[in-house]
Amino acid sequence: MKISELVETSGVPLPTVKYYLREGLLPPGRSTGRTRAEYGDEHVHRLAVIRALIEVVGLSVQQVRTILALIETAPRSPAELFDVLGRAVGTLTDASQPAPAEDYPRARAALERLGQLYDPRYAAVAQLERALAAAEAAGVPATPERIDVYGAAMRQVAQFDLEEIPEEPAAAVEYAVVGTAVHGPVLAALRRLAHQDLAAQRLGITGAE
Amino acid sequence: MKISELVETSGVPLPTVKYYLREGLLPPGRSTGRTRAEYGDEHVHRLAVIRALIEVVGLSVQQVRTILALIETAPRSPAELFDVLGRAVGTLTDASQPAPAEDYPRARAALERLGQLYDPRYAAVAQLERALAAAEAAGVPATPERIDVYGAAMRQVAQFDLEEIPEEPAAAVEYAVVGTAVHGPVLAALRRLAHQDLAAQRLGITGAE
Numbered sequence: 001m002k003i004s005e006l007v008e009t010s011g012v013p014l015p016t017v018k019y020y021l022r023e024g025l026l027p028p029g030r031s032t033g034r035t036r037a038e039y040g041d042e043h044v045h046r047l048a049v050i051r052a053l054i055e056v057v058g059l060s061v062q063q064v065r066t067i068l069a070l071i072e073t074a075p076r077s078p079a080e081l082f083d084v085l086g087r088a089v090g091t092l093t094d095a096s097q098p099a100p101a102e103d104y105p106r107a108r109a110a111l112e113r114l115g116q117l118y119d120p121r122y123a124a125v126a127q128l129e130r131a132l133a134a135a136e137a138a139g140v141p142a143t144p145e146r147i148d149v150y151g152a153a154m155r156q157v158a159q160f161d162l163e164e165i166p167e168e169p170a171a172a173v174e175y176a177v178v179g180t181a182v183h184g185p186v187l188a189a190l191r192r193l194a195h196q197d198l199a200a201q202r203l204g205i206t207g208a209e
Numbered sequence: 210m211k212i213s214e215l216v217e218t219s220g221v222p223l224p225t226v227k228y229y230l231r232e233g234l235l236p237p238g239r240s241t242g243r244t245r246a247e248y249g250d251e252h253v254h255r256l257a258v259i260r261a262l263i264e265v266v267g268l269s270v271q272q273v274r275t276i277l278a279l280i281e282t283a284p285r286s287p288a289e290l291f292d293v294l295g296r297a298v299g300t301l302t303d304a305s306q307p308a309p310a311e312d313y314p315r316a317r318a319a320l321e322r323l324g325q326l327y328d329p330r331y332a333a334v335a336q337l338e339r340a341l342a343a344a345e346a347a348g349v350p351a352t353p354e355r356i357d358v359y360g361a362a363m364r365q366v367a368q369f370d371l372e373e374i375p376e377e378p379a380a381a382v383e384y385a386v387v388g389t390a391v392h393g394p395v396l397a398a399l400r401r402l403a404h405q406d407l408a409a410q411r412l413g414i415t416g417a418e
Contacts, residue, residue, distance in 0.1 A: 045348065052347030078412035085408060089401060110399075116406045124405065128398035135391040138261030139254065140384065142395050149369040150392070150399055153362040158403035160358040162411065175349065180401065182344040183359070186351050187400070188393055189316075189337035190359055192298060194367035195389070196333065197325045199294060202371065203287035 003029070006039040010047040017047070025050050025064055049178060057092070057181040066091050067177050075169045084169075088177045090123035104129035106136075113144060114151040157187065212238070215248040219256040226256070234259050234273055258387060266301070266390040275300050276386050284378045293378075297386045299332035313338035315345075322353060323360040366396065 006029075007014050020026040026046055029037030046068075053059045053067065070088040075081035104120055107128040111118040119125065135142050142150070161179060166172050199205075215238075216223050229235040235255055238246030255277075262268045262276065279297040284290035313329055316337040320327040328334065344351050351359070370388060375381050408414075 048346060048348055052343065056343035056347060079414060082408055082412050082414050086405060089404070107398075111402065116402060117409060122402070122405060124398050124401035128395065128402060131391070131394035131398050134261065134265035135395060137257060138265060138387050138391045139257055140388045140391060142392065146369060146373075146392070150366060150396055151403070153365045154396060154399040155403045155407075156362045157359060157400055158407055160355060161400075161404060162407050164355075176404070178347050179349045180404070182340070182347045182349060183351065183355070184397055184400070185340035186337065186344060187359055187363060187396070189333050189340050190319075190363040191366055191370075191393070191396070192333035192389065193320065193325060193331070193337060194360070194364045195298070195370060195385070196295060196331060198364075198367055198371050199291055200326060203291050205288060205291050 001039050003037065003039060006043055006047070010044050010051075012047050012051060020047070020050060023061055023065070025061065025068060049174065052178060052182060059092070059181075063091050067173075071170050071173045071177075075173075081169050081172065084173055085176050086122065088173050089180050092177065092181055093123045093127055101126070101129075106132035110142070110147045110151070113147055114155075116151075210248050212246065212248060215252055215256075219253050219260075221256050221260060229256070229259060232270055232274070234270065234277060258383065261387060261391060268301070268390075272300050276382075280379050280382045280386075284382075290378050290381065293382055294385050295331065297382050298389050301386065301390055302332045302336055310335070310338075315341035319351070319356045319360070322356055323364075325360075 001009065003014070003017065006012075007017055010017070012020075017026065021028060026043060029039040029043065032038045050064055050068075053064045054061070059067075067088055070084050070091075073084055075084045102120065104125050107125045108118050110128065110132065111125075132142055161183070164175070164179075166175055210218065212223070212226065215221075216226055219226070221229075226235065230237060235252060238248040238252065241247045259273055259277075262273045263270070268276075276297055279293050279300075282293055284293045311329065313334050316334045317327050319337065319341065320334075341351055370392070373384070373388075375384055
């Protein structure tokens with residue numbers, strides 16, 4: 001398809017498509033003349049991924065570039081795939097985080113409690129430590145009982161997420177990043193709606209089931 | 210305690226404490242002289258709540274003001290408490306959201322599937338609709354099976370959250386807002402760590418349990 005059709009199909013405005021081409025987020029089309037190029041379904045798909053990461057997840061162009069580069073590495077072993085998956089999802093972590101620490105005592109205690117691997121090199125370990133410290137500072141610390149309930153619930157969620165992961169490594173990396181990011185807000189909204197549903201029941205609000 | 214002790218105990222710098230006093234986020238101390246005032250534990254607590262909401266949750270001063278005002282309304286009936294809880298937690302929703310719609314078809318379908326109350330006036334319904342639309346746009350739509358798994362997991366989480374809610378209405382509002390906000394990142398981090406733990410198992414990465 002021509003670039004004008006790519007604009008129409010994807011819904012991404014022409015100046016934005018040109019910007020992504022210049023920034024290397026979108027690979028160039030197949031050249032069909034001095035100023036013409038042919039684009040394919042892979043460009044439509046790539047645009048959807050870029051838009052999702054920038055507009056929905058709120059990542060910067062630089063973060064998206066990092067993730068797309070990781071999607072394009074072709075991991076050749078399970079260990080390499082695991083590493084690439086971890087680094088790709090790690091890009092989602094807030095860039096304003098402090099420098100990595102040697103040890104994360106709150107996260108370690110929580111993970112030991114859940115019988116899960118504790119590896120301080122994981123970006124998500126630092127993320128958990130910060131979240132637990134913040135809850136503590138706010139006066140609603142995550143008690144061991146809360147860790148048990150939350151850990152079990154998130155394990156069910158993660159189990160489902162992993163069942164759906166594509167076999168092909170590049171598709172797996174894309175799914176891991178995009179899925180982790182876009183399904184997070186679905187979970188957050190469902191938690192709030194469950195609160196309201198249960199609170200309505202408990203307070204005997206009319207109209208609630 | 211004097212303001213200097215409040216600064217020391219809370220760890221909030223003096224100019225910030227003065228700013229919160231001017232902005233009305235922190236109630237004035239009990240006057241003990243022309244330029245002196247006495248502060249109590251309630252000020253230390255309030256500062257912890259403000260810091261958590263601004264620095265941890267990332268709310269604006271205006272959003273915090275709205276929440277603190279709601280904490281200070283004293284709901285006199287369960288229906289009023291339910292309404293105040295909903296409005297307080299609704300403050301957490303991204304302010305850049307579009308105007309409320311009449312109907313949210315994706316959220317409605319998901320909630321009907323889960324057997325939960327659908328009320329388009331809830332801020333979390335619009336939040337769910339946006340999250341589902343975003344997942345769709347990103348090419349990883351939340352399938353009915355995903356909604357089932359996520360919905361059940363979030364119901365367990367919400368059940369625990371509600372068990373812990375204080376009886377006293379003002380404390381309940383504060384717990385609902387602060388707890389919803391600060392425990393969200395704990396859940397997000399636990400989801401990612403469960404992914405890594407399960408992926409390590411599945412890919413047979415050494416060191417994983």
